[in-house]
Amino acid sequence: MKNQIIGMVGLGAMGGPIAANLVKAGFSVKVFDLSDDAVSKLTALGAGRASSAAEAARDANVVITMLPNGPHVESAVFGENGIVTTISTDALYIDMSTIQPQVTDSIATRLAEKNISMIDAPVGRQTQHAIEGKLLIMVGGSEDNFKRALPVLNFLGDTIYHCGDVGAGGRMKVVNNYMSIVLNQVTAEALVMAEAAGLDVSQSLEVMRGTVAGQGHMSTTYPSKVLKGDTEPGFMVDLANKDLGLALEMSASLGVPAFTGAVARQVYSLASREGFGRQDWTALYQYNRLCIQKAL
Amino acid sequence: MKNQIIGMVGLGAMGGPIAANLVKAGFSVKVFDLSDDAVSKLTALGAGRASSAAEAARDANVVITMLPNGPHVESAVFGENGIVTTISTDALYIDMSTIQPQVTDSIATRLAEKNISMIDAPVGRQTQHAIEGKLLIMVGGSEDNFKRALPVLNFLGDTIYHCGDVGAGGRMKVVNNYMSIVLNQVTAEALVMAEAAGLDVSQSLEVMRGTVAGQGHMSTTYPSKVLKGDTEPGFMVDLANKDLGLALEMSASLGVPAFTGAVARQVYSLASREGFGRQDWTALYQYNRLCIQKAL
């Protein structure tokens, strides 16, 4: 395994540590980046210097890209001196960048026409985890290609999910980030509301850490209720709607932002009219799912 | 302590178990409710029957209300045969209902004019916790009154917070519920997006439970970053904004609801323009706080 050759394109905040870990793991690694500095750091560790993406890919068993966005990846693969000009049909191409899933689909389709295998494997967590080889990796690709990639990915992350076909890794990352990024705003709104209402922010945090507010629904209410098909009300949609109304009145009179709550209230009210009012509040999930259950 | 007399008004889903626990604890409890059935259940346990709120309050050391909304509480206190007509100035009045904090303020002010002490003590958690005496109780009132209430409240809940002056209990509850109720919609959006994107919902939950998405910011990013005044970017506002843009494109093309994300994106973009773009994503909290930092 370790006598495998890996071509690595993109040596930024995440790509650099990833390449370093692969060198340490004993792979023969050839690296390419537009920044000479970035390349030099890796050659100092024992990597080989490639003069282009094409050179990095030549003779490699595995080719990895870790680049800022879709056009960069498309250019590294299909552009001048791109990967596609040298990569072997026996090799596996792994894109670890975070890009639009539809661009991933399009790249994979074009590569498949040339009999080149691809998986996408974007990562979660932060630079420190990349350095420690403890990334969260979300992989999209065939079962076979996933298995081929594992001996490499195992040196990069400690939590690796096979999420489906190529493109599924990116989709999982988008969903995960949607949740955490929006949650950031909801959290900010709640804490600002607390402060404006004269509450102690530290105590507010302590209170909420002891309830669904701070712990989230995914480990608490959802598994025990709606995901089991149980919508007997522990706390009704209509009561949640009423309490949200109280909160919006309070935030309006305080003049603090409650944007996410304002639109959430709309959904609760529509759900109530649609007949979900006396079900458990987690049935709001079922209401939101209606749009994908309808025949189109 | 236990030879104290407690008047209890409101014997619904929460008030009933609360009264029962007080009887079991050995207090002398007089109960009133519009429903004879509800009263009879309690008298069967040893409570005394009161014919009105006024009767429940007569001679009581502590008077508790647990009623559906503000007008009910106002009526029980100030209406015909209301608590105020009989309650002793030595007694403590505890409102455990969830009502608009401004109504609590107004009731407390009117009672103070009559030298009657009041705290508000709305509860978190659900009926089962009320039955087991394991409620979360958020108390607003003076230090003295809080201490007077504790020997009673300790039979009702296992987590009791003193949140500030009278009205602060309700404010804390409103903030806590805002967070959990809005979070419900965010969670639903993320899971519907996952499903529409062809991902396995169970696996999506598993992935997110391992990240901030499922664990929330209150126990993870906020304490280690923005709340410590550290906004060195682990993950930048601008990158979060970009990723949220990817998610909104994906949700738009899938035709699934992403209402909370759509408005959150606006805030990220405005925060970026305001100069927060290269700070840690948790600095979004600081951006939201601007509205309460400005002199008016």
Add this chain to the structure above:
Amino acid sequence: MKNQIIGMVGLGAMGGPIAANLVKAGFSVKVFDLSDDAVSKLTALGAGRASSAAEAARDANVVITMLPNGPHVESAVFGENGIVTTISTDALYIDMSTIQPQVTDSIATRLAEKNISMIDAPVGRQTQHAIEGKLLIMVGGSEDNFKRALPVLNFLGDTIYHCGDVGAGGRMKVVNNYMSIVLNQVTAEALVMAEAAGLDVSQSLEVMRGTVAGQGHMSTTYPSKVLKGDTEPGFMVDLANKDLGLALEMSASLGVPAFTGAVARQVYSLASREGFGRQDWTALYQYNRLCIQKAL
């Protein structure tokens, strides 16, 4: 007709000019207000001074209230020395205040139990129009009561709509104000976007005044398309959705607010998934109507 007696309660920015016009019209007007100054201005014009709402209503053929909000109206009618204590069952009570329609319903119901007739008649436009007797008046009440009110209202406004039963006047006003008040924010967003994009604001206004953007849909697209049942696309929902996406990208990169557009985009996307994508953009109205067409 002009030998009729009118009791008028509430002499503020709108009530004052209204009372003045009634005096000028030759009615015998008795006025009451908490502000002596306000009353004196009217008595100087020839009105009689009443010492309470009850006194204003005594012997009156028509009793009018024009007060800031629901509790004020309830108190003027049912409170101490309230209208209800003196008003004749032959009289007509007209509430011209802007209050929650549900409060209007409740007042009307309580009055009906005492055989007292009521209409609600909130007004549009501004103080200057009140002075000139050129208000827009939206009336809710029975046909009979509407006709009884007209000889009075005709001195106050030049555009009078009979909108339905009692409460309908207020509902019409709420809908009208919803539209104009939200439109204010949409307009602000568009003009700020123009400015941030380097366009001349005056020219932007000129361009938009020549299109649906500035003229609105109510006099242009809706009557010629969706309201006639014609959803053959002049401009498709899907194209509008795409253009809105372009605008949101532009506003995000400029860092300017586009809150209303962000949520509108969600609705377009959901409408598209629901099958409206290739219909005329005005069919968005039909999509929004779905919620009231479903059996519950």
Add this chain to the structure above:
Amino acid sequence: MKNQIIGMVGLGAMGGPIAANLVKAGFSVKVFDLSDDAVSKLTALGAGRASSAAEAARDANVVITMLPNGPHVESAVFGENGIVTTISTDALYIDMSTIQPQVTDSIATRLAEKNISMIDAPVGRQTQHAIEGKLLIMVGGSEDNFKRALPVLNFLGDTIYHCGDVGAGGRMKVVNNYMSIVLNQVTAEALVMAEAAGLDVSQSLEVMRGTVAGQGHMSTTYPSKVLKGDTEPGFMVDLANKDLGLALEMSASLGVPAFTGAVARQVYSLASREGFGRQDWTALYQYNRLCIQKAL
């Protein structure tokens, strides 16, 4: 003038009629489209058939593209057999497509490096107007190039705005469409609310057509108030905020969508806290402008 040669690329719903009008006007027109049918329709009218974008552009004084989106335009200009391979540096290139303004900027920059002049000239209104030569045309480009384009554009539209430098035409169109497309949702919400509240929709339309609700702010309140710097209240921000609150309560209890209103309310509340509460409601525009007035 009319002995000029025009190359036209893109003969769809808008491009077809435009080309036809140019033929009728007496220009020598060479057309290219991927659809042979579309080309044949034009050659039947007297246009010349070009085998590629490059052929259409060869020897032309003016080259026009009217294509579905940015990548199409980029490909027509810079792709294989693209316009750039044959266009004369004496010619003027006019892109009439509706695309992302940033893509327009990028195309213009690349063309300028080759000394090729460009304007963007997207159109408003619909197919019928294209046929009649009565389009609204929003032009971005230098004064010189605008003047060079006018003799051609005058055969296509009856309202032509010079909006600024190249890219400004597209920006104006994006802003205009933002306004009309969002307004569509606001209109739908107001009419659905009216219907759900039991009002007659036709009458509601009639009422609103007589007020700012139906007429919009651009021809009514803005020019007479905020745009003149007059924010003396005709109708205060705080009152608008209160009325919007009434409308949101009504819509919540009716269970009808009020998404745009929900977020607009947030902005009103924040504006009020920021000190705009007692100014004229049009001062909301000034509040929204704050984000572009701050130093960054």
